[in-house]
Amino acid sequence: MGLRFSVLSSGSTGNATVVSTDLATVLIDVGFSGKKIEELLRDREIAAQDLDAIFVTHEHSDHIKGLGAFARKHRLPVYANENTWGAMKQKIGEIPEEQRRILPSDSVMEIADLRIESYAISHDAAEPVGYCFLADGAKLSLATDLGYVSDKVMRQLQNSDVMVLESNHDVNMLRMGRYPWNIKRRILGDTGHLSNEAAGEALCSLLTGSLRRVYLAHLSQEHNLMDLAKLTVNTVLEDNGYFYRKDEFALCETYHDRSTAWDIVKK
Ligand SMILES: [Zn+2]
Numbered sequence: 604m605g606l607r608f609s610v611l612s613s614g615s616t617g618n619a620t621v622v623s624t625d626l627a628t629v630l631i632d633v634g635f636s637g638k639k640i641e642e643l644l645r646d647r648e649i650a651a652q653d654l655d656a657i658f659v660t661h662e663h664s665d666h667i668k669g670l671g672a673f674a675r676k677h678r679l680p681v682y683a684n685e686n687t688w689g690a691m692k693q694k695i696g697e698i699p700e701e702q703r704r705i706l707p708s709d710s711v712m713e714i715a716d717l718r719i720e721s722y723a724i725s726h727d728a729a730e731p732v733g734y735c736f737l738a739d740g741a742k743l744s745l746a747t748d749l750g751y752v753s754d755k756v757m758r759q760l761q762n763s764d765v766m767v768l769e770s771n772h773d774v775n776m777l778r779m780g781r782y783p784w785n786i787k788r789r790i791l792g793d794t795g796h797l798s799n800e801a802a803g804e805a806l807c808s809l810l811t812g813s814l815r816r817v818y819l820a821h822l823s824q825e826h827n828l829m830d831l832a833k834l835t836v837n838t839v840l841e842d843n844g845y846f847y848r849k850d851e852f853a854l855c856e857t858y859h860d861r862s863t864a865w866d867i868v869k870k
């Protein structure tokens with residue numbers, strides 16, 4: 604079976620992704636109540652007992668809402684860096700010592716046949732990270748909640764076979780929207796969220812390698828539409844001379860209210 608994953612849900616209302624190999628299954632973020640996460644996992648025929656660990660990207664509530672209750676109930680090890688543990692403390696309640704694991708940013712670990720790489724990103728949280736997952740020679744990268752794609756992040760994402768990439772907002776919809784200016788500035792800033800245009804620009808540097816599919820993720824329900832995100836990313840790619848055949852590369856959708864089908868990531 605190799606490396607496979609499902610984005611259980613993605614957006615400002617809540618985020619969670621499950622990644623699985625022959626020997627390991629991990630959950631990334633728990634942005635919903637424990638009950639909802641169990642439901643979403645069940646859609647993919649995974650039980651909480653099948654999970655080996657939870658990995659946390661950062662302490663915003665759309666990523667950790669159900670973390671405390673879910674981890675305690677199922678006695679799951681939780682991995683996060685030290686500053687994220689500090690920032691989550693008040694929000695998730697006490698996690699028993701034996702379940703608390705520290706994974707420093709920009710480090711690598713393994714669970715059975717699954718290699719996990721954490722990498723630092725620019726976002727307005729204590730010490731936010733993204734994760735790459737490698738197994739059987741294939742690489743899956745998760746990159747959401749980032750204000751911009753730095754050169755270092757770009758190097759980390761190279762050679763991905765499949766990516767889940769933030770395409771948070773359409774810049775014009777955000778500018779014209781009802782949010783107060785300081786919030787708009789936060790979203791548009793270097794520690795905010797990637798726009799559709801910025802996602803397209805990042806892809807221009809990533810599409811040269813083995814990349815086969817990109818799931819557009821963390822779409823704002825207020826300031827974006829999936830069709831618009833896809834159109835904008837495609838337009839940026841074409842404007843930069845990237846024309847691709849549908850059998851070579853695909854832009855895929857994620858949903859805020861349901862999970863994506865299992866995707867098997869191959870080299
Ligand atoms: Zn988020």
Ligand SMILES: [Zn+2]
Pocket residue numbers: 661663726728748
């Ligand atoms: Zn965030």
